[in-house]
Amino acid sequence: MKWIQPVVAAAAVSIGLAGAAEARDLTVVSWGGAYQDAQKKIYFEPFKAATGKPLLDESWDGGIGVLRAQVEGGNATWDVVQVESEELELGCDEGILEEIDWSRIGGKERYLDQAVHDCGVGAIVWSFVMAYDRDRLAEAPTGWADFFDTAKIPGKRGLRQGPKGNLEFALMADGVPIEQVYDVLATEEGIDRAFAKLDTIKGDIVWWTAGAQPPQLLASGEVVLTSVYNGRIDAANRNDGRNFGIVWPGSLYTLDSWVILKDSPNIDAAYELIEFMGRPENQAKLPEAIAYGVTARDASAQIPADRLKDLPTAPENLAVSLQISDAFWLENIDRLTERFNVWAGN
Amino acid sequence: MNGAPPQDDPRIIARRLARTLRRRRLGAFLLVAPLLAFTLVVFVTPIADMLRRSVADDELARAWPRVAAALKEHGTDESGVPGEAVFAALAEDLRTSWENRTTAAAARRLNYEVPNGRSLAMNTARWVEGLDEAPESWRAALIARDPAWGEKATWSAIHHASGPISDYFLLASIDRRRDVDGTIVQVPEAERLYVQVYLRTFGIALSVTLLCLALGFPAAYLLASLPSRIGNVMLILVLLPFWTPLLVRTGAWVVVLQENGFVNQAILWLGLSDTPLRLIYNRTGVLIAMTHVLLPFMILPAYSVMRSIPPDYMRAAKSLGAPPTTAFLRVYLPQALPGIAAGALLVFIIALGYYITPALVGGASDRMISSFIALYTTGTANWGLAAALGSGLLVATLLLYLVYARLVGGVRAGAI
Numbered sequence: 162m163k164w165i166q167p168v169v170a171a172a173a174v175s176i177g178l179a180g181a182a183e184a185r186d187l188t189v190v191s192w193g194g195a196y197q198d199a200q201k202k203i204y205f206e207p208f209k210a211a212t213g214k215p216l217l218d219e220s221w222d223g224g225i226g227v228l229r230a231q232v233e234g235g236n237a238t239w240d241v242v243q244v245e246s247e248e249l250e251l252g253c254d255e256g257i258l259e260e261i262d263w264s265r266i267g268g269k270e271r272y273l274d275q276a277v278h279d280c281g282v283g284a285i286v287w288s289f290v291m292a293y294d295r296d297r298l299a300e301a302p303t304g305w306a307d308f309f310d311t312a313k314i315p316g317k318r319g320l321r322q323g324p325k326g327n328l329e330f331a332l333m334a335d336g337v338p339i340e341q342v343y344d345v346l347a348t349e350e351g352i353d354r355a356f357a358k359l360d361t362i363k364g365d366i367v368w369w370t371a372g373a374q375p376p377q378l379l380a381s382g383e384v385v386l387t388s389v390y391n392g393r394i395d396a397a398n399r400n401d402g403r404n405f406g407i408v409w410p411g412s413l414y415t416l417d418s419w420v421i422l423k424d425s426p427n428i429d430a431a432y433e434l435i436e437f438m439g440r441p442e443n444q445a446k447l448p449e450a451i452a453y454g455v456t457a458r459d460a461s462a463q464i465p466a467d468r469l470k471d472l473p474t475a476p477e478n479l480a481v482s483l484q485i486s487d488a489f490w491l492e493n494i495d496r497l498t499e500r501f502n503v504w505a506g507n
Numbered sequence: 508m509n510g511a512p513p514q515d516d517p518r519i520i521a522r523r524l525a526r527t528l529r530r531r532r533l534g535a536f537l538l539v540a541p542l543l544a545f546t547l548v549v550f551v552t553p554i555a556d557m558l559r560r561s562v563a564d565d566e567l568a569r570a571w572p573r574v575a576a577a578l579k580e581h582g583t584d585e586s587g588v589p590g591e592a593v594f595a596a597l598a599e600d601l602r603t604s605w606e607n608r609t610t611a612a613a614a615r616r617l618n619y620e621v622p623n624g625r626s627l628a629m630n631t632a633r634w635v636e637g638l639d640e641a642p643e644s645w646r647a648a649l650i651a652r653d654p655a656w657g658e659k660a661t662w663s664a665i666h667h668a669s670g671p672i673s674d675y676f677l678l679a680s681i682d683r684r685r686d687v688d689g690t691i692v693q694v695p696e697a698e699r700l701y702v703q704v705y706l707r708t709f710g711i712a713l714s715v716t717l718l719c720l721a722l723g724f725p726a727a728y729l730l731a732s733l734p735s736r737i738g739n740v741m742l743i744l745v746l747l748p749f750w751t752p753l754l755v756r757t758g759a760w761v762v763v764l765q766e767n768g769f770v771n772q773a774i775l776w777l778g779l780s781d782t783p784l785r786l787i788y789n790r791t792g793v794l795i796a797m798t799h800v801l802l803p804f805m806i807l808p809a810y811s812v813m814r815s816i817p818p819d820y821m822r823a824a825k826s827l828g829a830p831p832t833t834a835f836l837r838v839y840l841p842q843a844l845p846g847i848a849a850g851a852l853l854v855f856i857i858a859l860g861y862y863i864t865p866a867l868v869g870g871a872s873d874r875m876i877s878s879f880i881a882l883y884t885t886g887t888a889n890w891g892l893a894a895a896l897g898s899g900l901l902v903a904t905l906l907l908y909l910v911y912a913r914l915v916g917g918v919r920a921g922a923i
Binding site: 226251254255257322366367368370371374381488492495498504 | 885
């Protein structure tokens with residue numbers, strides 16, 4: 162969630178003695194900004210109070226290279242890190258993450274199936290959704306087919322610059338059932354089909370690059386519909402008094418996970434912290450602060466219903482969403498990025 | 508006294524002079540030594556490393572040393588697929604790389620050239636490592652496990668990536684690759700990107716430079732000809748953009764230029780157009796925003812040179828009968844040229860490296876080369892391609908600079 166940070170929060174420098182790893186306190190690393198403030202309040206401080214153990218927290222901007230440098234330098238200053246799904250996948254392949262011993266964090270059955278991975282446990286669920294301004298659009302769009310129908314809903318559309326997400330949306334708009342999207346994308350014809358669909362509205366697309374842009378594009382009336390990270394829309398509605406609506410059908414969701422860096426000297430404390438953050442009663446407090454879904458099965462029951470409906474993990478939202486396939490994108494991102502840019506640039 | 512040469516012997520004087528000069532030179536060198544060391548460490552070394560990475564290609568060979576060596580030794584049959592010895596080496600490499608957790612690096616490198624190369628490597632390595640006993644023939648077993656191991660393309664990719672150096676990344680950065688037979692060919696049309704992006708990058712930088720020149724030259728001229736009290740106040744206005752962060756300035760342009768922004772409302776109100784103009788998320792927006800950001804870099808060097816030109820020269824030229832245009836072209840411009848040239852070069856070079864502004868106010872067809880370099884550096888960790896694209900930018904810029912130096916030098920010589 163590199164996009165959650167409005168401005169980079171200055172990371173607290175851990176004053177662990179270089180080399181004397183065992184003298185280092187448990188250090189947890191997350192995405193900074195409003196999100197980490199919420200985590201501090203709901204997870205980190207209560208953990209310190211409950212266990213009496215020291216805990217330092219830092220923030221980062223992601224990147225597998227950063228984790229590599231931490232572990233391979235042999236002098237890691239971090240223990241528990243929140244990573245995006247690609248970093249989880251790559252880090253696990255490269256052996257720079259501990260394999261999770263599920264018995265120490267409440268067992269696999271405590272968590273949603275999607276949150277269980279060899280090297281990490283899901284922390285939050287966030288979604289890539291379609292949003293519109295209720296004040297400008299009387300009738301809510303029903304799905305991606307409407308997004309590509311400029312006759313039905315005239316006006317410009319916002320999409321994130323790059324192939325990821327857009328190819329999936331284009332296929333859904335073209336009538337591919339949601340559960341078959343990645344099967345179709347796995348073929349050259351499927352990719353051609355997605356680009357052909359995008360081609361039909363090429364002249365009406367405004368490309369955005371930073372997560373802060375889509376709410377601004379909607380607010381100014383520059384676009385009538387846009388793809389956007391769900392947390393941004395919720396924040397605009399709650400903090401800026403906007404009246405934006407989210408179209409959940411056809412949204413793409415993904416998870417961020419907690420991982421433990423390989424050979425962490427604080428591995429016992431790390432498991433303790435992850436177990437504490439995985440308890441349903443603790444997780445249920447997070448969505449009040451920020452519109453992300455949480456991963457413990459029993460947490461949703463403890464979240465007020467009118468809040469739950471805004472989250473990717475609400476059962477009715479999850480039922481009409483698709484998980485982003487990291488396997489597909491790790492395999493194809495370079496090639497499709499080139500192709501996307503050739504297509505978009507002409 | 509009669510043995511020693513007299514004190515005013517020219518040879519002694521010459522020697523003394525040489526010694527003094529040497530000492531001076533050494534002193535001067537010591538004075539710049541810290542700067543030189545700093546430049547070497549933070550500037551030259553990273554650039555050298557970048558140039559190295561654009562041809563270094565040892566990721567696969569480090570993870571799979573045996574197969575790389577075996578392939579060099581045994582080669583392939585006429586179908587392009589090697590024999591049992593190479594397959595056995597591959598199996599051993601797969602197994603040990605899976606145990607050492609190094610398969611991922613080889614998988615990533617294979618994936619650049621072979622569709623689904625990543626999963627091919629990862630899945631096969633996982634499978635080999637899990638086998639209880641070696642099969643009779645690794646060749647048959649591996650091809651049965653995944654037919655891709657029996658394809659020429661897979662093996663030519665492994666051959667290309669066997670290192671220690673290769674031209675793969677450099678070729679990729681100019682939309683070329685080697686086909687399965689090793690001949691250099693263009694990539695399919697749908698993937699030809701970087702040559703176009705290079706041209707676009709230089710085109711945008713040149714346009715911005717010309718715009719800055721058109722706007723900056725009169726401004727600098729005005730500043731230089733005002734009395735210094737007023738001139739200094741005006742100079743502060745020129746420096747104002749430096750005191751606002753780049754993102755804020757860019758954001759302000761978004762607000763001003765968007766469809767119902769200030770500029771479009773003014774245009775509609777004045778009746779210049781019936782519909783709002785597209786001034787942002789396209790090339791227009793990029794040129795406006797970049798020109799605004801870079802204008803001070805043009806004005807400051809031009810102004811500092813123009814200040815030092817005595818106004819009497821122009822008056823003298825006029826009194827000698829030169830029409831104003833001739834006086835300006837023959838007398839003023841040659842003296843002002845170093846400042847203008849420095850400003851233009853500064854703007855051009857800075858503009859080449861821009862990518863945040865084009866990303867926020869441009870469209871998809873305005874992405875500049877540095878945004879791709881950033882993408883491959885931090886986004887997908889394809890450092891070979893990032894380095895190759897960076898090296899290409901560096902070489903092209905140096906070539907352009909040489910041309911520019913010749914041109915500007917030529918103009919100056921002709922003006923005397």
